[in-house]
Amino acid sequence: MKLTLSKKRVHIIVAVLLFLCMIGTRVYDLNGAGGMFDEHNYLRLAVNTYEGVTKQDWSYDRWVMFKEHPAVGKYVHALFFAPFISEMSEHERRITIAGGMRPYRVSGEVYNQGRYSSVLLAGLTVVFVYLFCVYFFSQSTGILASLILILLPNFVQFHKTVSLDAPTSFFFTAGAVLFAFAIKHDTKKWWVWLGIVSGLALATKFNLGLLFVFYLILYLLVWKGPAMVKEKKLKWHWGLFSVPFIALLVLYLTWPFLWPAPIDRMMFSVGHWEGGPGIEPWFGTMEEQGPKLHYFLVYFLFSTPLLILLLWLASLHRVWKKRTFWYYFVLLWFLTPFLWSFMGQKTDGMRYLTMIYPPLAILAALGLRHVCKIPKRVLYGGAVLLVYLLALNVWMHPYQLDYYNILVGGPRGVQEGNKLEFGWFGEGKKEAVEWINEHAPPNVNVGAKWDPQHDFGGWRQDITAFDLVGVPFEGDPTFVMMNHRYKQYVEANDKQLIDLRSYRLVYSIKAGNGDIGWIYQKV
Template sequence: MKNNKIIAILITILFFGIGIFTLPDYGINWDTINHLPRGQVYLHYFLTGNKNYSDLPPYFSEWQKKGEWYWQKDNTLSFQPDIPKNSVPRLSLYQKAGVDFNYFMEKDGGHPPLSDILSSVFNLVLFQKLGLINDVDSYRIYGIFLVACLVGLIYYWVSIVYGKFAGLISSLSLSLYPFFWSESHFNTEKDIPETAFWTFFLFSIWQGVRKKSWKWILLSGLFFGLALGTKFNILFVGFVILPWIFFTSRKLFIKRWFVLSSFGAFLSGLIIFISSWPFLWADPITRIQKVIGFYKGIGLDESTVSNTYPIMWILYSTPIIILILSIFGLFSAVGKVTKEKNSLSLLAILWLLVPIIRVTWPGTVIYGGIRQIMEYIPALSILAGLGGLYLYDRASESKKVLVGFLIIFSFIPITLKMISIHPNENVYFNSLIGGLSGAKENNFPFWGNTFGAAYRQATIWINNNAEPNANVVYAYELIPNIPRIWLRTDLNFHNSNRSGFLRKGEYAITLPYKGTENRSYYDMYLRKFLNPVYEAKVDGVSVVTVWKNEDKYLKKQWIEKYDNNVKLRKDSEGVVFDMGMARDVSRLEISYNQNSSCVEMEHGRVRISVDGKMWQDLPGSLPQDWLISSMGKQPKDGKFVYPFTGQNVRFVNLFMSPSNNCLKNIINFKLYYFSD
């Protein structure tokens, strides 16, 4: 057992080292802006009692002005700003002056904040106090640390029950699970910590039952509290633990030490949960009900995908070798259930099934792949270890060594694949669906979604290639998805610079995945009219794209014309333009009369049709300033410009309310189309 501990520690150190080394390659999670400011606020309150940052030196005041910000050097974990370190306020960019304790007392109520707080502790020590690690990556070392401990624990746990070989295969399966590896670098406020704490909790319970130890049972309360303080998934662990204890050690239910220590563990977990979340303190019952309502809202709804979708995602996103070994392991585990005392096999089966059943049960919903139930992955890895052992044991004595090496070497292909697609491992799909390109071809739900991780590749390219003082925008997304310190200080990073068909030369970044092609005019324009200047691809599919919106990158030169014979028809709901024949529309320009008898538009939308019967709503609503941000709000001041992307239509309908809005007072208009 001593050797098992040493090997487990070495595996932990190895994973941590590789994880830290690769950390600067990954972008941040889309949810980061919702978590880290909250973690910093609560941490500052716990440490100082202050409800704002008035006791700290001010951060940069004008983040768009050169000299009032800094650029963190690319591809490095260490703190390396482009200005002297002593001129950088040693605060985090997520310590926002306007987002304070009182703000969260009003706005909080989603996922619990404990991992936000613990991530902020790592930032406080490694960046703010020691200046060793850069501002953003310092938060994420928390996740790498937890996962390294988790991988080491899986080895140790399996090895003390089934031997070193099974432990090695289990730890390899967990480490080389592409989705898990990738997410461990940036999904460090919710799903990764929850998976780690869920596993630590189960191990503590297993040890407590196996050793008849109230100390282990009490220790499980710590991990229950950490998990509950991170995400409510841990509440479903009862469907794993209770059947397992009933089947393997049911007499414990009447043992005084077990009942008392279990109650103590549950109580200590609740104390950790409540004490770590100041939002709950004013009215715990009402506010916990609000949190429960939040989880009901995201977990119980009419699903837009099949209930079998999570199962199919696991089938298609699990490396083939791990699938094969886990299938053998499942058969082996079923056979061991009645033979093992304190059966890890049964625990692993329940552990695998409960999270999956939870999101495939009728009336439940899951979105964004399977990141919300990542706790199934350690269980699958344990079963893969059992599967490897099953094949090893069935080999003849003369061939055991060969079989063992073959099983270990069978992980080489997935290792090479992960290296080749790094750092985009979380969009990995296996050969059963044809890789990411097959998932795209089959329109598999959420194909290609990196959840923000791929942005960092785009920022590195822009930093190296963009001309001084260039404008940078997203095709659609929100500014906080890329920390400002990841872009050169001379770059003007703001979505107001989207220029569409005006082509003013801005760089546009986006993550192409299922559903993004037609979500906005700007998305459609970029894809149809421009050649990208940069793409990071997996299996031939772009996972992050950069365009430069200027004439030299046009796919072809487009000629615009307009027809003076377009007919206009008004009705109570708006106006309809009829071109008399289907054409590839380019844009609509209207001059209209504003007077005292009309009002501003409150709501509108644009619809198009080939035959005047079947209508298609174009994305977005009116009035808005997202169409071409650099032109401002549309309609405005007697002018209205609406761009199209060459849709082949005959009719254009402006549906608008109220009926007496000024845009209906058309003075003149031009409806342009593309001509070959």
């Protein structure tokens, strides 16, 4: 599809507006949920990477830290944290890398600079989605899919934390879209760019190796495979088959850990993924999730808004009815990440599969067009859908990560029935601290039974707060703050419990209609 200059300008303007809209929704109340699980580790990695690059230290001891993930994500975080790290003393950097630095700001605030990397990648992801839809479907589909992606509640929080979740969804999207353009134009330039971007993806997180599986599946099932079967002749596409070699070169060049002994150290790194996952809640019991092939399917069905699920089903009917190449392309883009179900490392809900949400948004947009048929109905239907998604965000804010749909009883049903992960990332600590700071009388003691234990700061000066997880203690604090994750994972083996019979509940930290934490006051 060749665009005129005026149409190009329109598409550029729309893409910029969508980019800004995505950025705005992520920057708004960026630290609303407070410090999240693993953010302290990503800060440690950023400081370590900054030290390695600025001092040109490519040694094993420097780069073996968190060897299970390659280096590109660490470079991104180090770049955004650079202003903060540059103000640290050498001692503070060493302490931070060792994991001993205590936060001195409001819980989570110290991570904001690194979070902007996730925000930026969110904006770029929605631009890729829009451009793909404009080129292969229509502008209206692109706008609708982009707005759906922006407002998907369970996708919002992944771009408001320092993690590899935003790079995962971005690089998979970038790889899929560049693959589409490489197929369309089939020139050396496009295949080289695809190899480079695929290499950056692989050099971010190993589960992005599913990109290459996607390329192969599409090649065999839709692109070249049917002709090969019909002609009974094997056909090689040297552009596509050069992509893995370019990608491996990018992986090697960007990761100093591999330089002296690439094969041995790659095996050492990948060996991390052979270990099974930890214990997680599963419909009333605590179980290991490794053997469950339906793990991600269950999380997808119960953490996706109901209207999006219905439109996804409608899109499957549209794909079957149309049976065109690009419909199959989007469907396989969505389905391929679920092959991770065959890996033993299954944990954290949909965190390993954040790359499904861009194609899901496209499928939902196609499903809406299929259901509504005529443009006027699509407009009204789209407006209703977007208001619905916006309402869910308002209801869950700032804990969209804990959204579950009505099929599993909503957030309350999951929390009270201990059905799936809820409040698993330690969110809510900031709200708990702020509530106690505002309502506690002067000079009181606060005891925290909260997991994870990091980011325990931001207290009023006259309040003495103690982290009481896993330690013996004497006396009764005036206030006790406790979260759902602590009760799930830690309480049964804690060294000393607090007898809550002498306390009354004064505040619940809500995610939708579920409780992720509680504050108790001594009677």
